[in-house]
Amino acid sequence: MRATLIDGKAIAESLREEVKQKVRERIDKGLPTPGLATVIVGENPASKVYVRMKHKACQEAGIISVGHELPKDATQDEVEDLVRKLNADPKIHGILVQLPLPAGLDEEHVLNTISLQKDVDGFHPINIGRLAQKGREPLFIPATPAGVMYLLEHSGTPLAGANAVVLGRSNIVGMPVSLLLVSANATVTICHSRTKDIPGIIREADVLVAAVGIPEYVRGDWIKPGAIVIDVGVNRVEDDTRKSGYRLVGDVNFDEAAEVAGAITPVPGGVGPMTIAMLLRNTLRAARLADGNHVE
Ligand code: NAP
Secondary structure (H helix, E strand, C coil): CCCEECCHHHHHHHHHHHHHHHHHHHHHCCCCCCEEEEEEECCCHHHHHHHHHHHHHHHHHCCEEEEEEECCCCCHHHHHHHHHHHHCCCCCCEEEECCCCCCCCCHHHHHHHCCHHHCCCCCCHHHHHHHCCCCCCCCCCCHHHHHHHHHHHHCCCCCCCCEEEEECCCCCCHHHHHHHHHHCCCEEEEECCCCCCHHHHHCCCCEEEECCCCCCCECHHHCCCCCEEEECCCEEEECCCCCCCEEEECCECHHHHHCCCCEECCCCCCHHHHHHHHHHHHHHHHHHHHHCCCCC
């Protein structure tokens, strides 16, 4: 393997430790303990697993977390009433509505109901809109895209003037990552399902962020030698040698890419752990905003 490994697990652990320390300092000073409320609507098993992981991480960081579950046939008004109640609760600094919502609910409208100052997932249309405007700052940046940027900064990747290629344009990963890279002065190309000659475009990339959800889609000979590769993909592939019957792989063929890239994130252990660490950081930030502090 030629590439340097970008160890998201270790980087996330040290960030979580830093958040824990700052939470403790707040409490020692008599400031309120940061509080996160999560809202799940329906019975999506993956959502339940993610939310459980978020609660566990909050507990470890000393952050209060309160879970709310609504049935899958909850109405738009019921979901929004709960969000409004949480907006008004001074013990709750961050509100996370776990996506996707069941069909029939207007996701954008629900996200729009979350108080901007409590939008720790960063998906409020105003926060996303600010991300897209030059010189405007969102109050919160969505956790996975923020994690991608943190890994790039942490690995010392120069972004100003770099050719960055983002594979995928979803609202939760591809598009916000692209906007953040533009803010960091990279020249960004966004690829999606209609893009022609993706291998040719990737061959020009100094920085590649892959978020397509296709196992090992990017091949080693597409990568420019020395490029920095951030693999957001988390895909299950069958593996009879594992007790579970599957293993997780990214959107990049790791073994091939690691022979060519300058640095690369593994899957698992790359972007994944950063997502939760960033949520904790955003929740701490929300508590500091509620104190009335200037937050840089
Ligand atoms: P998504 O909503 O399904 O979006 C996939 C994107 O990839 C779309 O923009 C789609 O293009 C594009 N695409 C699909 N097939 C393509 C192809 N053959 N060539 C080029 N582009 C193609 O997925 P997502 O939510 O962004 O997630 C992407 C991956 O990241 C998944 O593996 C997911 O599990 C993972 N993920 C990881 C984390 C984490 O914490 N590590 C968080 C979120 C997501 P169109 O827009 O044209 O359809």
